[in-house]
């Protein structure tokens with residue numbers, strides 16, 4: 001019998017990018033902030049090493065988004081990150097409906113190091129690893 005194991009999927013975020021995400025969320029508070037994650041995705045492993053402010057983004061206290069149709073096709077766009085100024089960092093139905101790329105990162109207030117979470121397209125949590133910047 002072959003035991004089928006779910007591949008372990010991890011999102012690795014560079015430390016300065018993580019810090020950038022947290023300060024962007026703080027800046028947008030009490031509204032939601034949204035950013036596009038740049039990086040690489042390979043066999044369930046996602047590496048984030050850049051952030052892009054989406055064109056024509058809109059946000060309010062309980063929503064944030066951008067029209068996907070304005071987005072140029074770019075294989076380095078691996079997902080999005082947005083903040084939840086109120087409540088927990090759990091993907092809402094709207095979040096899953098607007099899923100983009102491979103990962104949805106959600107940051108809950110007060111946007112400290114432990115307030116950052118990642119989910120896949122189905123809303124399953126992914127592990128987050130922070131890599132110290134050395135490159």
Ligand SMILES: [Zn+2]
Pocket residue numbers: 082083084091092095106
């Ligand atoms: Zn949300």
